[in-house]
Amino acid sequence: MSCFEHxxxxxxxxxxxxxxxRLAIGAALMGAxxxxxxxxxxxxxxxxxxxxxxxxxxVDWVVGNLDxxxxxxxxxxxxxxxxxxxPHQDVHFLTRAFELANVIYSIHKSSTRKFLVQFVRKSGRQxxxxxxxxMPIPHLFDFHQxxxxxxxxxxxxxxx
Numbered sequence: 001m002s003c004f005e006h007x008x009x010x011x012x013x014x015x016x017x018x019x020x021x022r023l024a025i026g027a028a029l030m031g032a033x034x035x036x037x038x039x040x041x042x043x044x045x046x047x048x049x050x051x052x053x054x055x056x057x058x059v060d061w062v063v064g065n066l067d068x069x070x071x072x073x074x075x076x077x078x079x080x081x082x083x084x085x086x087p088h089q090d091v092h093f094l095t096r097a098f099e100l101a102n103v104i105y106s107i108h109k110s111s112t113r114k115f116l117v118q119f120v121r122k123s124g125r126q127x128x129x130x131x132x133x134x135m136p137i138p139h140l141f142d143f144h145q146x147x148x149x150x151x152x153x154x155x156x157x158x159x160x
Contacts, residue, residue, distance in 0.1 A: 006103075006129075006157065008075045008103050008105070009030055009031055009032040009075065010033075010074060011033075011073070011074030012071075012072070012073040012075075013027050013034065013036070013074065014038065014073040014075070014100060014101065015027070015059075015077050016038055016076055016077075016078040016093055016096065016097060017038070017039055017040075017078055017079065017080050017081070017093060018037035018038055018044070018045070018048055018061070019041075019044050019079070020044065020048055020051055021037050021047070021049075021051050021052055021059065023037075023077045023079060024037035024048070025048075025051055025052050025055050025059065027077060028052070028055070028058065028059055029055060029057060034060075035058075035060065036059070036060045036061075037059050037061050037062070038061075038062045038063075038064060038068060039062075039063065040063070040065055041063075042063050048061055066093065066096040067096070069100065072100060072101065074103065075104070075105065076097040076100055076101040076103070076104045076105070076106075077104075077105045078104070078105070078106050078107070080092075080093035080094070080106065080107075080108070081093070082112075090106075090108055090112070090116075094106060094116075094120070094123075094158075095123070097158075098123055102160045103157070103158070104125075104156070104157075104158040105155065105157055105158075106156045107135075107154070107155050107156075108153065108154055109152070109153060109154075110132055110151075110154050113130075113154055117130075124160075125158050125159065125160060126159055127158055129156070129157035130154055130155070131155045132153070132154050132155075133152075133153055133155065134150050135150065135151055135153045136150045137149050
C-alpha cells in the first residue's frame with residue numbers, strides 16, 4: 001500500500017466515509033496507532049465495528065457527516081462516493097479532506113482523472129502519486145444492476 005511505502009500511517013489517521021471500515025482497519029493492521037473512521041450511515045459503522053473486532057484492531061468510530069469531525073489529522077484515507085448518484089460528491093469529500101490533513105489517499109473512477117487532477121491543482125495541492133487498477137464491485141446496493149462489476153479506478157496520493 002502506498003501509505004506504508006511513504007510512511008504516511010504515522011500519527012492521526014482519518015477514514016472519511018468509512019463504510020465497512022476496510023481502509024481504517026487496513027491502516028490499523030499496517031501499524032497506524034490512532035485511527036478515526038467516519039460515516040453517515042449507522043448500519044455501515046455497526047458493520048465496521050464488527051469487522052474491526054474480528055480483525056482485533058482498535059479504531060474510533062464516528063457516526064456523522066463530513067462536518068462532524070474537527071481538528072487536524074496527518075493522513076486522510078477514503079474511497080468517496082464516485083458521484084454516479086450524487087454529482088461531485090467525491091469533490092465534496094476531497095474539499096473536506098484538504099481542510100483536515102496534508103496527505104490524502106483517495107480512490108476515484110479513472111474516467112474522472114483529467115477533472116480531478118485539475119481540481120487538485122486549483123486547490124493548491126499536487127497529485128504526488130497516481131496508481132491505476134481495476135476494482136471488482138459486488139452487488140451491494142439496490143441501484144446495482146449486476147452481481148459483479150469491475151471498474152477502472154485511480155488511487156491518488158495528494159499532498160500540499
